[in-house]
Amino acid sequence: MSFWEKLGKIDRKIIFLLMAVVIIIPLLSPLNLVGKVGRRTQELFRAIDNLPENSYLLITIDFDPQSMPELYPMYLAILRHAFAKNLRVIVTGLWVTGVGLGEDGLKTVAPEYNKVYGRDYVFLGWKPGITAVVLGMGRSMKETFPTDYYGTSYDSLPIFTKDITYRDIPFMVSLSAGVPGYETWIAYAQSRFGIRIGAGVTAVSAADAYPYLQSGQLTGLLGGMKAAAEYEFLNEKAGFTKAFKPASQLMDSQSLAHLVIMILVIIGNISYFALRRKR
Amino acid sequence: MARTLPLALCFIMGVLMACQFFIPHPLSQSFLDLIIKWVRIISAFALALGVRSVTLRHYERIKRRKGEWGFSVVTIVSLLATALIGLIWGVGAKSYLRLIFSNIMVPLGATMFSILAFYMASAAYRAFRARTKEATLLLIASFIVMLGMVPIGTAISPRLSDLAEWLLSVPNMAAKRGIMFGVALGVIATSLKIILGIERGWLGGRR
Amino acid sequence: MVYLLLFFFTLAPPTSLCVFDTPNDAGKSITISWQKLEEEVSCYEVWRRGEGETDFQLCGILPATECQFVDDKVIDGKVYYYKVVAVKGEERAESEISNPVKSSPQWFATNRINVLVGVIFFSALLLYFIYHARKGKKLFIRRISGLDAVEEAVGRATEMGKPILYIPGLGSIADIATIASLNILGEVAKKTAQYETTLLVPNRDPIVYTVAYEVCKEAYTNVGRPDAFKGENIFFITDAQFAYAAAVDGIMVREKPATNFFMGMFWAESLILAETGATTGAIQIAGTDAVHQLPFFITACDYTLIGEELYAASAYLSKEPLLVGSLKGQDYGKLVILFLLLVGSCFLLLSALPQFRFFQVIIRFFSVS
Numbered sequence: 001m002s003f004w005e006k007l008g009k010i011d012r013k014i015i016f017l018l019m020a021v022v023i024i025i026p027l028l029s030p031l032n033l034v035g036k037v038g039r040r041t042q043e044l045f046r047a048i049d050n051l052p053e054n055s056y057l058l059i060t061i062d063f064d065p066q067s068m069p070e071l072y073p074m075y076l077a078i079l080r081h082a083f084a085k086n087l088r089v090i091v092t093g094l095w096v097t098g099v100g101l102g103e104d105g106l107k108t109v110a111p112e113y114n115k116v117y118g119r120d121y122v123f124l125g126w127k128p129g130i131t132a133v134v135l136g137m138g139r140s141m142k143e144t145f146p147t148d149y150y151g152t153s154y155d156s157l158p159i160f161t162k163d164i165t166y167r168d169i170p171f172m173v174s175l176s177a178g179v180p181g182y183e184t185w186i187a188y189a190q191s192r193f194g195i196r197i198g199a200g201v202t203a204v205s206a207a208d209a210y211p212y213l214q215s216g217q218l219t220g221l222l223g224g225m226k227a228a229a230e231y232e233f234l235n236e237k238a239g240f241t242k243a244f245k246p247a248s249q250l251m252d253s254q255s256l257a258h259l260v261i262m263i264l265v266i267i268g269n270i271s272y273f274a275l276r277r278k279r
Numbered sequence: 280m281a282r283t284l285p286l287a288l289c290f291i292m293g294v295l296m297a298c299q300f301f302i303p304h305p306l307s308q309s310f311l312d313l314i315i316k317w318v319r320i321i322s323a324f325a326l327a328l329g330v331r332s333v334t335l336r337h338y339e340r341i342k343r344r345k346g347e348w349g350f351s352v353v354t355i356v357s358l359l360a361t362a363l364i365g366l367i368w369g370v371g372a373k374s375y376l377r378l379i380f381s382n383i384m385v386p387l388g389a390t391m392f393s394i395l396a397f398y399m400a401s402a403a404y405r406a407f408r409a410r411t412k413e414a415t416l417l418l419i420a421s422f423i424v425m426l427g428m429v430p431i432g433t434a435i436s437p438r439l440s441d442l443a444e445w446l447l448s449v450p451n452m453a454a455k456r457g458i459m460f461g462v463a464l465g466v467i468a469t470s471l472k473i474i475l476g477i478e479r480g481w482l483g484g485r486r
Numbered sequence: 487m488v489y490l491l492l493f494f495f496t497l498a499p500p501t502s503l504c505v506f507d508t509p510n511d512a513g514k515s516i517t518i519s520w521q522k523l524e525e526e527v528s529c530y531e532v533w534r535r536g537e538g539e540t541d542f543q544l545c546g547i548l549p550a551t552e553c554q555f556v557d558d559k560v561i562d563g564k565v566y567y568y569k570v571v572a573v574k575g576e577e578r579a580e581s582e583i584s585n586p587v588k589s590s591p592q593w594f595a596t597n598r599i600n601v602l603v604g605v606i607f608f609s610a611l612l613l614y615f616i617y618h619a620r621k622g623k624k625l626f627i628r629r630i631s632g633l634d635a636v637e638e639a640v641g642r643a644t645e646m647g648k649p650i651l652y653i654p655g656l657g658s659i660a661d662i663a664t665i666a667s668l669n670i671l672g673e674v675a676k677k678t679a680q681y682e683t684t685l686l687v688p689n690r691d692p693i694v695y696t697v698a699y700e701v702c703k704e705a706y707t708n709v710g711r712p713d714a715f716k717g718e719n720i721f722f723i724t725d726a727q728f729a730y731a732a733a734v735d736g737i738m739v740r741e742k743p744a745t746n747f748f749m750g751m752f753w754a755e756s757l758i759l760a761e762t763g764a765t766t767g768a769i770q771i772a773g774t775d776a777v778h779q780l781p782f783f784i785t786a787c788d789y790t791l792i793g794e795e796l797y798a799a800s801a802y803l804s805k806e807p808l809l810v811g812s813l814k815g816q817d818y819g820k821l822v823i824l825f826l827l828l829v830g831s832c833f834l835l836l837s838a839l840p841q842f843r844f845f846q847v848i849i850r851f852f853s854v855s
């Protein structure tokens with residue numbers, strides 16, 4: 001096998017090893033690469049930033065652990081922003097497998113801002129009957145969630161001063177990995193009750209959300225880990241947090257991984273053209 | 280009879296469900312609810328058939344000591360243990376089943392998912408060759424998007440991420456929509472053929 | 487003078503109060519709309535009184551930006567009266583009491599007439615071409631290399647004495663892609679029955695598993711080889727996405743199939759399956775309508791059916807005239823959509839001009855709710 005042929009047929013194991021190395025190194029020593037903050041991320045950040053103190057912010061966990069690397073850092077970053085701005089946070093979700101993640105995020109971030117459960121934030125958990133739940137919240141939050149995730153009755157939660165509906169919630173963010181997700185909220189909560197919605201999605205499905213941005217149905221969009229890192233950067237820049245930035249660190253890995261893939265593709269092409277010329 | 284009954288059922292249900300879409304009356308809504316319940320019930324019974332299939336297949340492998348039959352033992356034991364734990368201690372938020380889910384299922388699923396990063400690299404290296412003009416164009420576009428999506432790209436040129444977003448939201452979206460139109464029409468045509476009994480492949484290909 | 491001052495500084499009441507039974511719904515709902523006041527108000531209150539009741543009850547509070555409210559807590563057939571109150575600080579101004587109104591459920595969603603027209607038109611087009619095909623008219627169908635390769639792939643597996651692996655996707659039976667995949671499975675099973683090649687069909691959905699089982703059994707019977715059918719080769723694995731992917735990867739590595747088919751609905755596991763298949767050296771034919779996964783299959787497989795090609799596969803493989811006829815109908819349907827897209831875009835542009843406002847009526851007809 002000639003040198004050019006070898007170059008075109010690098011063993012899979014070497015490629016895997018190379019990928020592992022470039023993913024692990026930035027996790028051990030971060031490079032702190034900061035990209036340009038995208039327009040869509042800025043829109044979502046601004047939408048939350050402009051909410052008056054004590055307004056409700058609804059966050060929905062419409063993803064499961066499989067999409068956690070991309071969506072969970074977004075959740076943490078939005079929670080930090082909301083708590084720093086003294087918003088009242090309501091968390092629920094349309095995926096039963098996301099319940100644990102919703103709870104974990106609140107337990108991680110709330111103590112950083114000395115927020116009290118029931119007064120400053122509430123976790124409503126998951127309920128079966130997706131459409132019915134989304135529509136129900138437009139009519140009566142109390143009827144839809146008579147109790148929170150832990151069984152505390154709606155009336156004993158000081159965060160709810162009355163039976164609220166979407167009309168009392170100026171903004172919501174759906175962190176969504178598929179269906180049901182932000183499209184469900186647009187179809188039922190926005191089209192019928194007019195709530196403003198921002199979304200966080202995985203990078204691969206971000207392109208699907210663009211039409212909703214163009215039509216104004218979505219206010220801001222976080223697409224993949226890159227956007228999560230941008231949100232973390234905005235939070236830090238505004239002085240809202242000094243917490244560890246998981247997405248930013250993972251972005252370093254992603255940057256290098258992209259670079260390695262590109263180099264591999266270039267090597268493959270060099271070998272291809274060299275061999276073609278020989279022939 | 281074995282063929283006529285499913286075909287007739289398919290036709291009647293197909294027509295009824297199509298009509299249901301145009302009828303907002305509560306009667307039509309309760310019909311839809313009823314059908315959804317039936318689907319759930321049938322799925323539960325089908326799952327029993329599925330479990331039977333898994334058990335029988337692996338039992339046979341163990342009995343015949345076929346191939347790497349040790350894995351079949353692991354499968355059967357895991358299946359039984361999970362089912363028993365669920366049956367005895369329930370499926371609530373703080374149950375043992377939840378523990379199994381979060382400490383075994385989730386990490387294993389995440390591991391499989393993370394393999395994607397490695398496979399993407401090896402697949403791209405193997406297949407991305409600038410063989411034709413179109414392939415070259417695709418290659419250039421993919422480089423722009425890959426760079427534009429990470430901070431390194433912005434460090435090279437701040438315009439790269441804008442260009443990447445344009446590529447995703449304009450040419451990429453246009454192509455996707457083109458495919459979606461075809462898919463949507465294909466879905467209607469296939470549904471119609473199934474309802475009318477022209478397409479019978481799902482019945483085993485008898486025409 | 488005091489009256490005059492009051493006249494100037496008093497909050498004006500909401501006008502043009504309009505109440506009607508909410509159209510195209512399952513009843514129990516009345517819509518109330520009014521003219522938004524020009525001066526700034528804090529909110530609007532909507533009050534309701536049922537026939538035979540003495541007092542009005544508050545049924546909704548709306549921000550100043552809204553001028554429509556849907557009251558969905560009413561009883562069908564009962565007569566109601568409404569009034570809207572504009573509130574500004576301590577000031578309140580009541581509208582006139584509305585006309586009587588009652589709600590009722592509808593039997594036909596008039597807002598979906600356009601969908602009905604589209605479905606009827608498209609169905610008629612398909613039936614016309616199917617009818618033509620029945621009369622024996624030959625219809626041209628372009629070559630789809632992925633499907634031409636099916637015969638070769640089965641032949642190769644037979645020569646090598648290795649099995650064929652068929653993945654019917656990870657979707658449920660409700661996905662048309664899964665049904666299309668099962669149609670192809672029927673054709674592939676017929677070929678494997680003729681060549682006596684082993685066919686492995688691991689399933690993720692229990693219902694799809696039962697249907698796949700029957701499809702294969704019937705296919706083997708139809709070509710006169712019921713004895714060659716091995717039920718244990720069509721099996722259910724698990725409905726957990728990545729556990730399924732891991733199991734299928736395991737089968738690929740252990741059994742080393744000569745050919746892998748990936749047909750149907752796929753998600754993130756597509757590349758995990760296809761790349762493992764590529765490492766085992768199998769010929770790989772994929773087909774999906776999941777647009778996100780197409781690039782992965784195109785990269786890692788030898789042939790890929792893109793979107794609707796998957797649906798066309800059954801017609802292509804069986805050469806059944808009725809099925810081929812429907813493909814022709816689909817093509818004309820696409821032509822009509824292309825035409826409508828062009829015309830619609832022109833209308834939308836023109837409707838921005840004041841003299842072409844009437845185009846908006848046509849555009850509205852095409853919007854789906």
